[in-house]
Amino acid sequence: MLILAACIVTVFLILFMGMAALRSAQEREAREKAILAENNSGPAQWQKEGAPYIDVQLLTPNEYSRPQIALNEVKYIAIHYTANPGATAMDNRNYFENLAETHSTKVSSHFVVGIEGEVVQCIPTAEISYATNERNVDTLSIECCHMDETGDFEQATYASVVKLTAWLCTRFGLTEENVIRHYDVTGKNCPKYYVEHPEAWEQMKEDIAAQIQEDYILQENL
Numbered sequence: 001m002l003i004l005a006a007c008i009v010t011v012f013l014i015l016f017m018g019m020a021a022l023r024s025a026q027e028r029e030a031r032e033k034a035i036l037a038e039n040n041s042g043p044a045q046w047q048k049e050g051a052p053y054i055d056v057q058l059l060t061p062n063e064y065s066r067p068q069i070a071l072n073e074v075k076y077i078a079i080h081y082t083a084n085p086g087a088t089a090m091d092n093r094n095y096f097e098n099l100a101e102t103h104s105t106k107v108s109s110h111f112v113v114g115i116e117g118e119v120v121q122c123i124p125t126a127e128i129s130y131a132t133n134e135r136n137v138d139t140l141s142i143e144c145c146h147m148d149e150t151g152d153f154e155q156a157t158y159a160s161v162v163k164l165t166a167w168l169c170t171r172f173g174l175t176e177e178n179v180i181r182h183y184d185v186t187g188k189n190c191p192k193y194y195v196e197h198p199e200a201w202e203q204m205k206e207d208i209a210a211q212i213q214e215d216y217i218l219q220e221n222l
């Protein structure tokens with residue numbers, strides 16, 4: 001009988017502690033959302049301004065992927081491909097996160113756009129990422145997922161990266177002329193499909209330019 005009572009008490013204690021932990025996590029999340037809302041910022045506001053939905057999953061600060069070095073002025077937005085066919089945006093984000101443990105290399109990007117068009121943010125735009133070599137100091141980087149070795153983007157990925165890039169251009173006072181490929185900085189075959197098909201790259205820049213116009217109109221009417 002005594003053992004049974006002890007068991008019941010233990011179960012209740014575990015339940016209670018679990019609920020308290022859950023409640024404090026929920027409270028923290030609510031507080032963070034309130035701060036974002038107060039600053040007229042956050043994913044819902046960004047969408048009104050023309051951004052795709054952004055899942056903010058910031059990396060734990062660490063010297064291998066999120067060194068927390070200030071990015072004082074955004075001059076370029078660089079497009080990359082992950083060279084990792086079939087992997088999702090979160091897979092790539094988690095790879096960056098794990099570098100804090102593995103220390104195997106220094107690499108990361110501000111955003112990863114997934115095969116289904118999902119967008120994950122890994123690093124705040126006020127900090128540098130490790131993606132674009134000597135341009136890291138003044139460049140926001142976007143990694144794009146892809147299905148196969150050609151490196152061509154799925155339609156959903158393409159649509160999201162155009163929207164994301166246009167919104168960032170509008171935010172930082174840039175135009176499609178400030179949108180570059182990793183290739184334009186180092187000659188690396190990245191993003192592969194858009195290096196090997198220059199006409200597809202020109203088309204993407206035209207699509208970004210058209211979206212920038214739409215975003216300006218959207219934002220004027222907010």
Ligand SMILES: [Zn+2]
Pocket residue numbers: 079080081131182188190191
């Ligand atoms: Zn690249």
